[in-house]
Amino acid sequence: MFKEILQKLENAVNPVAQVVQNTSCSKVMVIAFKKGMILKEHKTDVPAKLVVIKGNVIYKEQNQQEELFLYDEKDIPVAVLHSVEAIEDSLCLLFKG
DSSP: OHHHHHHHHHTOSSOEEEEEEEOSSOEEEEEEEOTTOEEEEEOOSSOEEEEEEESOEEEEETTEEEEEOTTOEEEEOTTOOEEEEESSSEEEEEEEO
């Protein structure tokens, strides 16, 4: 799975996301970034948590931002605009639900 997403990332111009697990009550995704890539502003409709498993990203929400490093976690509130920018090549897990 990780090899596959990293292969897709080689030619990508935007972050690459892939669902790892999807059940009736939760979803787990892996999101891969090259340095400088931005996951544009969006909202979630269910509670979510972002975990950095490789690299370094900046999580931006409204008028604040937080730099996240290896194994850092960030709870993402419902219905709040947010974005993620990669400071270096990075991999994140996103837990929804």
